[in-house]
Amino acid sequence: MNDADPRGLAGAVPEPPDPMEDALIAARLFLAAPSRFGGMVLRGSGPARDALVAALGERMAAEGRPWRRMPGHVDDERLLGGIDIAASLAAGRPVAQSGLVEEAAGGALVAPMAERIEDGVAGRLAQALDEGAGQTGAAPALVLLDDSTDPDESPPVSLIERLAFSCDLAASRMWQDLALPGEDTLDPGGVTPLTDKALGALAATAEALGVYSVRPLLFASETARAHAALAGRSEATEADLSAAVRLVLAPRATRLPPVEQQEQDQPEPDQPPPEQPQDDSSDPPEGGEDERSEDERQKQQDELEEMLVEAAEAAIPKDLLEQLAKGNAPRRTGGASGTGQKKKAGTRGKPLGARPGMPRGGNRLALIDTLRAAVPWQQVRRRERALEGRTDEAPILMRKEDLRIRRYEEKAPRVTIFAVDASGSAAAARLAEAKGAVELMLAQAYVTRSEVALVAFRGDNAELLLPPTRSLTRAKRALSGLPGGGGTPLALGLNAARECAESVIGKGRTASLVILTDGRANIDANGQPGRKQAGEDAEAAARAIAARGIEALVVDISPRPAREGQALADAMRGRFLALPRADAKTLQSAINAAQPGGGRRAA
Template identity: 55%
Template sequence: MSTAASPLDDAMLAARLCAIDPVGLGGMILRGGGEVRDRVVARLHADLPEGAPLRRIPAHVDDDALLGGLDLGATLALGRPVRQRGVLAAADGGIVVLPMAERIAEATAARITAVLDARAIDAVPVRVAVVAFDDGVEDEAPPQALVERLAFRIDLSECRGATDTVPSDAEAKAADGDAPAIDPCAILSGAAAALGIDSARAALFALRAARAAAALAGRSEPDEDDVILAIRLVLGPRATRLPAPPQDDSATDAPPPPPESESSEEERGAPEPPDDVVLAAALAALPRDVLERLAAGAARRGVNRARGAGERRKSPLRGRPLGARAGIPRGGLRLSLIDTLRAAAPWQKLRERGGGAIRIRRDDLRIRRFETRGETVTIFAVDASGSAAAARLAEAKGAVELLLAQAYVKRAQVALVAFRGVGAEVLLPPTRSLTRARRALADLPGGGGTPLATGLDAARTLAEAARARGRTPFLVVLTDGRGNIAADGSAVRERAERDAEQAARAIGQAGIGAVFLDTAARPRPEGARLALAMGARYLPLPRADAAAMHRAVSAAQAA
């Protein structure tokens, strides 16, 4: 059995499995790929029964176009309500494609998932498979509710001009020999637990995928190869941890017998762990980037995080459209004429005739809604005191320049606050200009005491000013956590520590995202306590260079 397969091979195979059980598997998410993913969709469409519809859903679709509703043009022309079919109903028995799924509204995703769960719209059966295209950058990803209801997630970003070869049925049947009978339910549930997957839906998807693979190969029941394939295609992309290595069979000490209560649980049918051979083969077949991501402890992809773009905010005037709601167009709110007419059209015959052809009342008025993404400002608060100040500032300078190189892509800004002696200074206001940053960072002073409380207060003030301007601040504190200058300028260590903890607590209460980089040669409890008070992630980096700091900050923003 070959465990090595290209992403395109996996995508083509997943398309064939979806064609066998489109409703049970839900569909797939294809990231990147350009024209390659169009061939995957074509493969899925070709494997469905002849005449199966294929529909596309725009990211900003409204409820009437999605689920069906009033046809405004026909209603106004005929003078009576005329309903139209939605895209989902029109795609019954076929496929719906979601281009730019990372930009779809949460409300729209909720309506699609409701149809996938109920398999009906207003008690009318609707059975479709969903193919979502993910073109998100950094933090952008499809809504999690939709991601959880699609069996396959395949990254085609590296597929350029590959051929769409698919294993033939004859090749699949060649592996069908006198394979021993297995329990796919127990193996898949155990594999899901070993990979840290807490969703029961994932194990059910894997079981359906294994049965579809068996049907594709002409078998009535899944064998070991089918189970491994399901683990690779369904459970692998959802993994949140590496499975524990198998125990050494050469151990001489036998484990003690389980208590009677544990034995009774096993007799009641508790899931057994997967076979070591099956799990080892599945682990070897996992995508390489998944193993690297899990080994590094990175967060699972698929959840929106504020890395480049900031938090989402409602806006009455500009941004991404969210649809209309009932309301009065005043105070800067904009009237949605089409939605207003659509709300008034069904009631025309019941209303007394007025001066116009269309009778609109206050309750019919609809206003437009928009959503914007705030710009992120990463604020470095750097300890410039003591003999190691020059090295710390050089590291901060390198990290700032690395972040600035990605500022245009991430729509982010950076700022720098340095504290030493008895005060703090904003050396670099929020900016994207690499030239300005290099000029400000060229000659930085160092030495003196450590006014940690003053530095934290200055960073918090800058963060709150950025938030007042509609930006999303993120604070990076680079210090050893040992303040010796109090907020009033006195050199009393006990008072300086209390002031620093109070300043850190103020940052946490303000809800400012932060990471605390402890640069002490031997990290002590002071840094961890300050990070806890700030609600920040604590990273002891006694020998961090600019690249290590950049990676740490990026991982902390994504976590």
Template identity: 45%
Template sequence: MSGDGEAAAWARASHAAALFAVDPLGSGVSLRAPPGPARDAWVALLRDYLPSGAPMRRAPLAISDDRLLGGLDLAATLRAGRPVAETGLLAQADGGVLVLSMAERLSGGTAARVAAALDCGEIELARDGVSARQHARIGVVALDEGHDDDERPPAALLDRLAFHLDLGEVSHRAVKERCTSAAQVAAARARLPLVVAPAKAIEALVAAAARLGIDSLRAPLLALRVARASCALRCADVIDDEDLAVAACLALAPRATCAPPIEESEVPPEEAGDEPGSAKNDPDPKNDNAQPREAPATDDLIVAAARAAIPADVLARLATDARTHAPAARGGKSGAALVSARRGRPMGARRGALREGRLCLIETLRAAAPWQPLRRAHAADDAGLAVRVRADDFRVTRFRERRETTAIFVVDASGSSAMQRLGEVKGAIELLLADCYVRRDSVALVVFRGKSAEILLPPTRSLARAKRLLAALPGGGGTPLAHGLDAAGALAESVRRKGQTPLLILLTDGRGNIDRKGAADRAKALDDALDAARRLRAPGLAALAIDSSPAAAARADAPTRKIAEAMNGRYLKMPFADAATLSQAVRAAAPTP
């Protein structure tokens, strides 16, 4: 990003900080940026803009429900001999801002609880013998440190945040003096209740959101909040086109999913009527041919402002509808989650006997604390125990253990075009292995040709070994498709027994001609392949079938499609399956935790 681009990005982000501080409660900001001076400067700027005394609390990634929502204060309960509630971070941030660290890795449950606080402005606590209703009128700043497009905060949370900012390429040199003072923001906050939003402005925002392909009903409402804050910051009382343009740039443009065509009404006035004889150049006001120009519709101005705020490369991708081929899921980052009693990441505690897992002392004392007065009153001994614990108070820790994912490529190496197909597989495996280096996942390769199938590459993370074997792989001969699926099923079962999660990727044209007995019978070969595919469906194996047939795009009854349906897997056509798209499709098909 050039110096001017960085300066513009910082100016837009600092303006958004001022607008958010004018009306922070019930809304928020998604700030995509790595830890660094630019992000720290923006957070400090927001803190200065917020009302004096407004709390700003930071929530860590692995925050527990007790810390977020509140619960039983164990120490106070043991001292008082009665249940004492502990205030959670949501209630502590009442009237201020909650900052979510590493929001791109936020769990769905935590995101849902924060979203509920944004919607309702309060939390209802009913746990551990404590029942209370607490105010949680908050704004949210989600710090997004993701690098890839699929690394985003949960959609339910993003939908409720008015501003989506990106400071990823802004250096500390671009951080300039603020254009808006804290006093101006405070004055705008006091003026905000007086701002009037005309009905036409509201209708224009809704129409512009629809034209930009935004399907969220909250988007125009959040854009209206931004427009009202902009109006108040200008010391005005009625929203005008300038405020709507600000809302379009900051609230609608980051959510756009399509690029609407430029219409004649969006042409700037200075460029219209330049033709000879037009009304602009006609010096005679009595000329019958001279007609007054109509002002562009308000929603046209909003769309034009949003288009100007969308980066050129993103606008080009929207115009070519590239998003239709992007994976909808965020799978493939890890294997399926396995609840364990002894190892993994802690995920809370449950009631259980000591032999069922590790004792969670804090939760055990928390469960026993409310019963202490009653147990002391009915105690038959004078042991003078500080805490009386019974067997039904025991709580054992549950752990979530991540399984490693093993992607099993099942490759059709028969026929004259085998090398082209293997070239696609090679590119995909290289991309997958690069990801596996980070995720600690594995890749295996099963090849079928002639009259048999073989495991060419057992599960491995070695990129050099995979490339070496693929480069030396010959092609040609018959297509024993059933043998390839049987070998892949056996390997998947072996992977599953090792505690890993298998993912099967079949690359073939589907035109099998060798049956299970090794005979050349095309009809029997297809029946055997469908039978092998149905056997893979029984254990619930995640699968993806990629059709390499040249006529795949024109055939609704393609054999590979039938095999994909028999496996209960996803189907992809080779014309769209370049190495990058293939890798993305594998991620989408992978089992999610």
């Protein structure tokens, strides 16, 4: 630790503050102006977060504001309102129902397991936030409960960008007797706008942390003023700016702030400025006082920026700080990636049993199953209506829980892409096995609805010899003239196979790669010889395949498998098979065994 580090003194590291302290400040600001700040993201499932959510709910209820909980698989009608189909069928006329967004207007909508929110629901919530921005009671604020444990998972970015505060309470130990103070009121006109110096410091801090969106800067500015208003100040001070950085900018950091560069910019203290000749008869030089004031203002600006950067670094969780120091910024995807073999469909595919649900989004009403669910309850429902004194009768008394929808299971066609190393003295054997495996897989293509593509790489290029096809004649024609020999441009072959797989995925099909190579590259991505650069380019190409989430299998059929093949499979998060004496049938069996569901191995 640097001696100038304010967080350490004589080798002693002070105990970091509990995350709940800043979370309580964020909660007070959020409760005082929900429409201004949009809401909060609360990470870290545990008693501390549960206690804070309970305290927020109690405050909302005490102030008479709605507090609603959103189901995990909410539909459009429950979220936005619409026609109650069951009630409309029973009444013989359209019956409207309100949605959660309308019910929670002026209050808050809590979303458990927010990392699983579907993109369509996230888009509708984001639209509701945008339409209600700055309008009191026009839309509810959001409280997203993030239960993800993987750093790459999070709630949808479209929602996180619209919420000012993000608090991670996984390490908090404050949950007993947790309560929020009485009602806070914020007067927007009671605090003067931030000065250019303060705004510049916030912008410089955001740039140092790798935060480039405009929304966080606007939230940080509003947070500084609101924090000053809570403290009864008419002007934001350094403490208010520091709080804004901790609450808004630090949780969004994507890189480590360069805190050591400022020492290099300081002038040498041992070099005094040259003395100016004294001349009493002449006036002092014009502009000297202005230059000293400008230097003083710049020095104060640098000190303020340095203080805010240190506050942000202190607020970043330790594990995230270590990731940023290594250059591993967390990826916020908000959804699982990958290529599934099966997907639920509403209109076509293999028929499955009907299930309860609403006929929306293309889903069809299963009329017979709906009637079958409603008929057994007719006598009970008629007695209930008679006890309630209702005389209006309907042919069938329907309720929402009676509705059934049809569902189907549609299998996406699979495309197996062979990337064959056609270089070196063993190329003839490798190509023979690849040709045999392709022909065997095409023979069962009409049964499994699978397709096959072939990429060959040798010399200084890679070529897609066989686009995805189920035509056995076309495949044999393409394979018959496949040459061999030359260098090993492994990076070019992997890139060509990945591009083919991305094209397949873009058409709604499932792609999997089968790479036949020993992993020993000697031609780089530019077609130039050199083992070191070729190995680095091949590793980068393998990591690009892993980042895309494509299933991959590396088959090493060299006489003596070495560690290069295993390292290549690890880089692309795929499986590895060493088959030094594999024939076409053995290779086909190994590929079929590796393809179902578990084709991709976790890192």
